[in-house]
Amino acid sequence: MYQAYKMKLVLTQVTGFKLYETEHSFSFGMGNHITGDRGQGKTALSEAIIWCLKGCDLTGNVKGVKKRLANPNTKEMKVITTWEFHTPEGLLVKHSFCRISTSRSMRLFLDDEKVSQDDFDEWFGETDTLLSIFLPGYIGGIGAARTNNVVLSMLPAQDVAQVMNSLPAETQARLNIDGLRDPLQYLQSLKSELSEWNDYIHDTEKEIAQLLLKNALRGSSAVIEDDERKMTDLRQQIENLEQEAGPAFPEHINVWELESKELRKRYDAEVASWVTLNNTPINGEERECINRKFELDQIANRCNAILNEGFALRKDIDANRALYEEEKAEFIARTEQELQQLQFDLQMLEAKIELKQKNGQSIKDTPLHQKHLTDAKIQRDNLLLEVDSIQEFMFRYAEMQVIASNRALTHTEILFIPRRGKEGDYTFHYRLRYEEKEYYLLSSADKNRVSFELADLVAMTLGMMIPVFIDNGESIEEVIGERTQFFVTSYLPQAELSHEIIVA
Missing domain, CATH: 1.10.287 (Helix Hairpins)
Known part of the structure; x- marks a missing residue:
């Protein structure tokens, strides 16, 4: 993969897709204006691009997508998108991503080489993240859990040492720097160990409470000798x-x-x-x-x-x-x-x-069990402090991610909403606002601006410059000048589909 800010969709070829029965080719620049009457294929063009990259429709749904998107008069649905990249050495290269669907198979090609969906995802990321930028307004309809995942995928990585330095000295002393390379896995490991110590403490306390009773139930030496004879007889029978x-x-x-x-x-x-x-x-x-x-x-x-x-x-x-x-x-x-x-x-x-x-040794063993219990409680308490410390680190890390993201954004803001459960575990929630308005209250124009700002953020954090497709945009002038590639469609009554490059 190459530099994100030098990534551009330059050509789309559509065949057998919705109303595109025969092959249609569209050449694109950084800014593109697509016009036509209703039913001429403006929205279908955006669907074709997304289907080529992800195999889904504009809602991110893959179930039954062949039946919904295929032209009924063709046996094959085929979309090719050609993208222009600049290598780190400054060379201009092009890569073609092709998806072909028939009644029996689905095939993907990268520059004529057969590949898998995972190969496409390496270039264009997760489906929800791609659609949240490509289609303004998409992120408002996918639910809180998926929105969390999308925002989380956009947040920039932070330097572990800097996060550590922002914590109190006693917290830093309890943290293992190697474990912080994957703090979530480290936290799960600590909780698993903590659970084992709690089980051990419970069992030890129960054993201490029953030691005297067990000693009383031991029985006489004659009973033990009889049991041993029975054991010898059983072994002989076996x-x-x-x-x-x-x-x-x-x-x-x-x-x-x-x-x-x-x-x-x-x-x-x-x-x-x-x-x-x-x-x-x-x-x-x-x-x-x-x-x-x-x-x-x-x-x-x-x-x-x-x-x-x-x-x-x-x-x-x-x-x-x-x-x-x-x-x-x-x-x-x-x-x-x-x-x-x-x-x-x-x-x-x-x-x-x-x-x-x-x-028979219960009375003598009682002090030893009591010592083991005391040591176990000390270990448990130390683990509890370490768990609190790693959760404090994760909280600070997420907080610094959001701060760094908001510095990169202009009018869009990511709200960080941490919540702590009864057992002290943090859950992190994220919401989007634009000029202090909640996302669901935004106008279509404001949602367009959010997509452009998120596109710049993703270019910084994920190394991808995702274009923005504005369907039935009210004004072209308001998006000209953006660094992100964009597509704007306009409704023209009784007009056939046409497209022009307005920013090369």
């Missing part, structure tokens, strides 16, 4: 069960398999003799022909008898093998069930014995 072989494979099946192979050999030999006899020439005498036929029939009868015997034998083999597999499966299932029960009983008994052994 060992015996694990060594149990299960049902043996029936030997008669192996014998039958050998018999089956012998039947096969006999059958193959009879078939070979039948083929040999059948191919042996005869002198043509009637008696010899009758004898030959009789011999062949005899061989065929023997073959059939062997086959019948083989089929019957195979049926017995399969039935006996299935019966064996069923017995084997039942044995495995029963053994596994018994093992699971024995192992469960053993684990419960081991836990019971271990608990009784621990309970």
Whole structure:
């Protein structure tokens, strides 16, 4: 990607899009005036540009967009936007972004090379951010959560060291500079650790409260010895069960398999003799022909008898093998069930014995548990201070972002509204104002001016110069002189669509 302030849409080619059935080309400068009667394609041109870059309509919606935007008389919807960039070395280059949609596929190309939507997004950012500048008024209709995300994406990054220096000394001392490279992830890590300490403290307090009771429930040495004998018996039962072989494979099946192979050999030999006899020439005498036929029939009868015997034998083999597999499966299932029960009983008994052994030391262990509890509370309190510090850093960072943004803006202002929940967590909210008026109260002309100012801010923070498309603008003169590329449409009754470059 290249320098944002030297980025300009210079050409758009539209085919099969809404009323643009055949290819229409539009060349653009920094300032562009598009005129025509209603239904001539002024708004459709802005939709074509957005669809090419994002695959959505002017509301940011991608669902059902093909059906709504495609020309009904064409099989393919295609839009190409060509953009002019200046490289850091001062060279002028052009890149073409193409989106082609058919009934079966959607394809994207960057300079004739097939790419993905992520590749397009690297050049033009998030959809809501792009539309909030390209279409004045869009940001007023997307809801508070998405507005927050759009404004947040525009805010400039701040130097971590400068933010740190603006905090009180005691706060700085508690912060880890490496963790501040990703403060949100760092905060989540601290909260996860804090939750673990709280769980540990709760468990320790509960354990201390029950230590004396556990000691009383320990039982006599005779009871413990009886449990140990039961444990030894359970282990022996598990060992015996694990060594149990299960049902043996029936030997008669192996014998039958050998018999089956012998039947096969006999059958193959009879078939070979039948083929040999059948191919042996005869002198043509009637008696010899009758004898030959009789011999062949005899061989065929023997073959059939062997086959019948083989089929019957195979049926017995399969039935006996299935019966064996069923017995084997039942044995495995029963053994596994018994093992699971024995192992469960053993684990419960081991836990019971271990608990009784621990309970024997309960009185002696009480001071140690109390010390662990005290240490844990100290760790927890230190973490709470660190969590408060990182939240204070994030608050100051966001505040400085807004201050820096508002310095770059002229009449537009970003309002920073921090809120703190019951547990002390901050949530940051943002709103836009223009000349001290809330965005939803602004006129269309004022919303246009907000878009131009936000375009300059995004050029500074994101490295993108997003053009502004003013639909049915009242005046062209009021936007001439802006640094941002702009498009203004005007309604002219009974006039065909036309466009002119008013600022090169």
